[in-house]
Amino acid sequence: MLKPCCQLLFTLLLTACAHPPATPAQQSLAQARAEYWRSPYQPAAINQLALQLVQAGDSDTARLLWYRALRIAPDRDDIRANLLLLEAGTRQLDQSATDPLSPASSKSSKPPPPLPAPWQRLPQHSP
Secondary structure (H helix, E strand, O other), X not given: OOOHHHHHHHHHHHHHHHOOOOOHHHHHHHHHHHHHHHOOOOHHHHHHHXXXXXXXXXXXXXXXXXXXXXXXXXXXXXXXXXXXXXXXXXXXXXXXXXXXXXXXXXXXXOOOOOOOOOOOOOOOOOO
16 A cells, blocks of 8 residues: 555646646737736737637637627727638738737728618518
């Protein structure tokens, strides 16, 4: 029978082997998630988390986050560009403008198109 000290050492070794150290990508994703939960209404935090999710292969969640960010800050061209690039199927996302005060995100552009109507009116048929 193993002594308690040996059992503890054996348990620690198994735990260390079961949980390998996090890669830099996993650490970046964890940091972006933490920043998002600290400030969930900040477009920069939402954009950064979405970028990290795309790199991790979770483009569906990134798409939802970018749509949410555009609702919060419709003037953020970097977020709009990232969403359009994701929907176009490219992985070349704009990671340069994560700060709303950066020069890349302060470009003036045309206003966003109006949102579509929630329903279409059907033509009335007369008998």
